[in-house]
Amino acid sequence: MKNILTIDNLHASVHDKEIIKGLNLTINSGEVHVIMGPNGAGKSTLSSCILSNKQYVKTAGRITFCGEDITHATTDVIARKGVFLSHQLPEEIEGISVFNFLKTAKSKIDGKNVYSTDFRKELMPIMSSLDMSESVLDRDLNVSFSGGEKKKCEILQLMALRPTLAILDEADSGLDTDAVKAVSKGIEMFRGEDNALLIITHSMKLLQHIPATHVHVFIDGKIVKSGDSRLAEQIDMRGYEGYKGENG
Amino acid sequence: MITKDNSPDYEYVSQKGLTREIVEDISRRKGEEKWVLDIRLKALEMYYALSMPTWGPSLEELNIDDIATYVKPASSMKDNWDEVPENIKDTFVKLGIPKAERDYLAGVGAQYDSEVVYHNIKEELLSQGVIYTDFDSALVEYPDLVKQYFTKCVPLTEHKFIALHYAVFSGGSFVYVPRGVHVTMPLQSYFRLNSPESGQFEHTLIIVDEGASLHFIEGCSAPKYNKFNLHAGCVELFVKKGGTLRYSTVENWSKNMFNLNTKKAIVEEDAVMEWVSGSFGSHISMLYPMSILVGDRARTEYTGISFAGEGQNLDTGFKVIHVGKDTNSVVHSRSLSKGGGKTTYRGLVRIMPSATHSSSFVDCDNLMLDDISKSDTIPVSDIRSSDATFSHEAKVGKISDKAIFYLMSRGLMESDAKAMIVRGFASPISKELPLEYAVEMNRLINLELEGEIQ
Structure with a gap:
């Protein structure tokens, strides 16, 4: 077992408003962590902060990835080290095909040339497991994609780029039952002993398919309770009300 | 160069x-x-x-x-x-x-x-x-x-x-x-x-x-x-x-x-x-290239892009005069500005009374790569035919930080991310160019963006 991610007393703000208020988290290889919390708790801020989104300022604390301090590394460097973020709202980029984008990303992350024909072949089985048509590769990145298509496209990238840590920010929102199945199948295929998952969600949909090893309740910028998968079930039944008090 | x-x-x-x-x-x-x-x-x-x-x-x-x-x-x-x-x-x-x-x-x-x-x-x-x-x-x-x-x-x-x-x-x-x-x-x-x-x-x-x-x-x-x-x-x-x-x-x-x-x-x-x-x-x-559609059913299309960096002022646009019946014009213009450069789209669509059943569609999209650059759209339309169809769409915007973050989260350096967004923005025009020129244009875009980050 290897340490993948350690977040130590992280504080982060946007426009001088503190959103993350002293967060601690340790993730080891082979683990699946789930962060649950009500809307507006700052869950997405956390994923943005791990990837050094410039919109947020880290005011205190430390983030290490595989033993390296990445607190102040730039987004691209963190990505190249092996952190992947499946975005809650993937951006639409006009004029750049999914394939060219993915090929560029692959060559940046692997640090070597990627050959179109080989790479396309490599993507075929991934796409069919996600129930995606090959023609998606030639469309402009996320442009006019449905919510479900965007999420599938994120998982396609996850599977093609094979990171060490995958952060999935609301990967199941806006998906119908079949799409949730396809997405969770992809995540399940990715999961292994050498990597780890951090799933950020406010729903239980994905968790019915992916067994969580750790569940954290995230309220008002902090983790207020941690436990195993039973914690998720409790929240599913009772909601977050009981935890809001704990945060005072 | x-x-x-x-x-x-x-x-x-x-x-x-x-x-x-x-x-x-x-x-x-x-x-x-x-x-x-x-x-x-x-x-x-x-x-x-x-x-x-x-x-x-x-x-x-x-x-x-x-x-x-x-x-x-x-x-x-x-x-x-x-x-x-x-x-x-x-x-x-x-x-x-x-x-x-x-x-x-x-x-x-x-x-x-x-x-x-x-x-x-x-x-x-x-x-x-x-x-x-x-x-x-x-x-x-x-x-x-x-x-x-x-x-x-x-x-x-x-x-x-x-x-x-x-x-x-x-x-x-x-x-x-x-x-x-x-x-x-x-x-x-x-x-x-x-x-x-x-x-x-x-x-x-x-x-x-x-x-x-x-x-x-x-x-x-x-x-x-x-x-x-x-x-x-x-x-x-x-x-x-x-x-x-x-x-x-x-x-x-x-x-x-x-x-x-x-x-x-x-x-x-x-x-x-x-x-x-x-x-x-x-x-x-x-x-300001110009087409005069003198004959019936004459058509013209303009697809153009301009890129202004520091110390540059690119004032470009397309002019069309519809004279013949059932004439048609389509304009796709894009501009990019950075480093305090200025781009202006200055266009003219004139549809004469003789140009019955004519139509014109103008679409201008301007992208600014920073806060100090400028972009203007000055379209003039002079529609003298009562049954003409004319539409003009203009968009001026700054390069999206969210889009840059998205691309950087896939391992692209900030300059590469910007270049990719700009190339994509320019693609409706580069697609129309012969391959060698499209390659040259992408090279020019990369050259323009080079060294501005880090």
């Missing part, structure tokens, strides 16, 4: 400034007939009479007294690259022109400063009656044909810099495509302004006869000097009944250039005029 000066030998460089003596001298050295000199002298009078434009970017820094209007390289025109002097050929080899000619062009012209140094056309086109030669030769070899069209599309009186152009014009290309002939591979003319403190005033005249078709490509560049240069070319295009002309341009001027170019097409019945335009470089550009 080649920044190194190859220091060619010049046979003759005119005095700086503009006088009757200089104009007469240019004409004498070219051995022109009197009718040509008469046009030059009449234009010179117009130049003195017309005032500077009172709108658009300031031209205060431009002083014609500092500009040599005629610079003749020490080489006559050749039809074989091997005979072109090494130092001049080097420049064109670096620009990839001879290779492009071998690979995908039906003919090539190459102008160095004021004179065309190379011109060649494939045999099979000659046998079909296609004429492709430099403009000076056309004046001598096809005087009747030239006289019939020269100055008929763009008159001397159009504006001050056209008057200047006609006074000192030199070089350029002449193309005639006979009735029904389809030129399947493009013809390309390349204009290189190499000498400092000089002007380039090439004249391009293209006639696509009834039912014929042509794709003409124009490339322009200049090395960097500290002094200002002036480009005031003129392009006159005639597309006859049922003909099709595509005119593609990639201009990559150095950033000391005043680019005051005039391009206009007269489009007859059922004819199609397509403009594809990429404007890079220059200090100031004022460039």
Whole structure:
């Protein structure tokens, strides 16, 4: 077992408003962590902060990835080290095909040339497991994609780029039952002993398919309770009300 | 862009400034007939009479007294690259022109400063009656044909810099495509302004006869000097009944250039005029290609992009006048600005009362790469036909931080992420260019974005 991610007393703000208020988290290889919390708790801020989104300022604390301090590394460097973020709202980029984008990303992350024909072949089985048509590769990145298509496209990238840590920010929102199945199948295929998952969600949909090893309740910028998968079930039944008090 | 000066030998460089003596001298050295000199002298009078434009970017820094209007390289025109002097050929080899000619062009012209140094056309086109030669030769070899069209599309009186152009014009290309002939591979003319403190005033005249078709490509560049240069070319295009002309341009001027170019097409019945335009470089550009749809069912489409960086002001746009019935125009314009550069889309759509059932669609999209750059859209519409369909869409926006973050989260450096977004933004235009030019345009975009981050 290897340490993948350690977040130590992280504080982060946007426009001088503190959103993350002293967060601690340790993730080891082979683990699946789930962060649950009500809307507006700052869950997405956390994923943005791990990837050094410039919109947020880290005011205190430390983030290490595989033993390296990445607190102040730039987004691209963190990505190249092996952190992947499946975005809650993937951006639409006009004029750049999914394939060219993915090929560029692959060559940046692997640090070597990627050959179109080989790479396309490599993507075929991934796409069919996600129930995606090959023609998606030639469309402009996320442009006019449905919510479900965007999420599938994120998982396609996850599977093609094979990171060490995958952060999935609301990967199941806006998906119908079949799409949730396809997405969770992809995540399940990715999961292994050498990597780890951090799933950020406010729903239980994905968790019915992916067994969580750790569940954290995230309220008002902090983790207020941690436990195993039973914690998720409790929240599913009772909601977050009981935890809001704990945060005072 | 080649920044190194190859220091060619010049046979003759005119005095700086503009006088009757200089104009007469240019004409004498070219051995022109009197009718040509008469046009030059009449234009010179117009130049003195017309005032500077009172709108658009300031031209205060431009002083014609500092500009040599005629610079003749020490080489006559050749039809074989091997005979072109090494130092001049080097420049064109670096620009990839001879290779492009071998690979995908039906003919090539190459102008160095004021004179065309190379011109060649494939045999099979000659046998079909296609004429492709430099403009000076056309004046001598096809005087009747030239006289019939020269100055008929763009008159001397159009504006001050056209008057200047006609006074000192030199070089350029002449193309005639006979009735029904389809030129399947493009013809390309390349204009290189190499000498400092000089002007380039090439004249391009293209006639696509009834039912014929042509794709003409124009490339322009200049090395960097500290002094200002002036480009005031003129392009006159005639597309006859049922003909099709595509005119593609990639201009990559150095950033000391005043680019005051005039391009206009007269489009007859059922004819199609397509403009594809990429404007890079220059200090100031004022460039407004124009189609006049004189015939019924004539169509025109303009697809253009401009990119202004630090110290640049690119004022471009498309003008169309609908005269014939059921005429149609479509405009896709995109602009990029960074480092305090300014882009302006200045367009005109005029639909005359005679142009019943006509339609025009204009779409302008402007992307600013930082907070200090500027972008403006000044569309003028003058719709005089009651049943015309006209729509204009304009968008001005800043490059999205969210999009940059998205791409960076996939391992792209900030500069690569920006370049990818910009390339994507430019893709509707680069898709319309021949592959080699699309590659060149992407290279220019990367060059423009290089070194701005980290």
